[in-house]
Amino acid sequence: MTDCLSCIVRNRAICASLRPDELLLLGRMGRRQRVSSGHTLLWEGEDAPVVANVLEGVLKLVAATADGREQIVGIVFPSDFIGRPFGKESPYSVSAISAAELCIFHRDQFDEFAADHPDLQQKLLRRTLGELDRARRWMLLLGRKSASEKVASFLLEMADRLSPPPGAADTARGFELPFGRQQIADILGLTIETTSRQLTKMRADGLIDLPSRRKIVINDLAALNEMAG
Amino acid sequence: MTDCLSCIVRNRAICASLRPDELLLLGRMGRRQRVSSGHTLLWEGEDAPVVANVLEGVLKLVAATADGREQIVGIVFPSDFIGRPFGKESPYSVSAISAAELCIFHRDQFDEFAADHPDLQQKLLRRTLGELDRARRWMLLLGRKSASEKVASFLLEMADRLSPPPGAADTARGFELPFGRQQIADILGLTIETTSRQLTKMRADGLIDLPSRRKIVINDLAALNEMAG
DNA sequence: CGTCAAATTGACGCCGGTCAAACCGGGTGG
DNA sequence: CCACCCGGTTTGACCGGCGTCAATTTGACG
Incomplete structure (x- = not known):
């Protein structure tokens, strides 16, 4: 059985809204799973039978055209939520870009549980609203910014999301991207060469x-910041 | 006082989740307001003290760069919801692009009401998840599609959202856009000339x-459809 | 040290942006 | 009823940023 109380993302994931007894119930429904880098959990357009919390690792959400061009439409970090509650099929595919550990639920079981737990649902709503804001700011970048503005914006956003907490051991400024160049290009709507x-x-x-x-x-x-436009 | 029971969007807006007595309560909090084409309700980056349901008309959500380039990041039709629950400032501005009628609430009053009405909150969650899916499909268009693919995709999406219901009086195929050319360009991340x-x-x-x-x-x-990519 | 995928660099061409001019349609006033 | 006006749209000429294709370099790992 999954031990939710000692979970690494206990206080950051949507589960933070639950009391210990509720957590126990949810824990019984969930199942931990490790996936290796490159593994695709959900396929664009296919039935998406599961939702999950991310405990560790990084995943990407990818939309693609019929002829294979790809755009990364979301990046998922630990404590983030993936999958599509209240919907049968996923509008994009979800793949791990590093080794990752997930806490997986059957979608309909989760939906049912959520309907009975308004606080959980509110946490999910807040998260989804935040994701929507982020997606919309990204639309400005994709539609209206030049290559240099895109790359500058990307670096700033990543510095913000990835920089180690201020008091961390490595005093060396800087951060490590979980992406290769091609993936940066797929995030920015550029080619790898331009990036x-x-x-x-x-x-x-x-x-x-x-x-x-x-x-x-x-x-x-x-x-x-100046360059980011 | 606002008469919610006879509201045009009664069965389509998020209010559809409420019982008559709950509706009465919410109705007391709301206030109908007409706005004329061009009026801006919320400004990007400013405090956003209200949320609203759209009864009639069309509005746009716009994000802009410091030097004035604009990207439309969302289009709002009757029965859609606008504003940012659980957040102080709006990450984009909201402007009417036709005469419109809204049902406006104070954000914090609405947040409080929503917290007490899980069904309303679930409706809002479903809607937000749908918006997020739409935004992400639009990211693929903005990041990876050519001008002709963009315009074709746009026409198909508009045909889908705007075509009169099948049995309507005008048997003439086709539909009327609520946008001018410049706005189409701002939706697609193109210039007016290319559009x-x-x-x-x-x-x-x-x-x-x-x-x-x-x-x-x-x-x-x-x-x-072929051309849309 | 050898291997191989990932990343960089270079040469070149095209799509879509820019600037400018012409055109169109609908409303106003003579 | 028609001349005029004016914002929105179309069309044209030109050009530059970014994509494409190809060759080379880098660095991680055995």
């Missing part, structure tokens, strides 16, 4: 350092 | 007719 060129130019201009393939160090936050 | 050129080309190719500035008649649905 790479923009990053190289920013390094040449001294705005950032790129100490390894996936590490980013921001040298000039103000200039980056 | 205009694509529409003209589609007419030249016989895919559509443009009987007046805002009317669209689709002649070849299959070809349009």
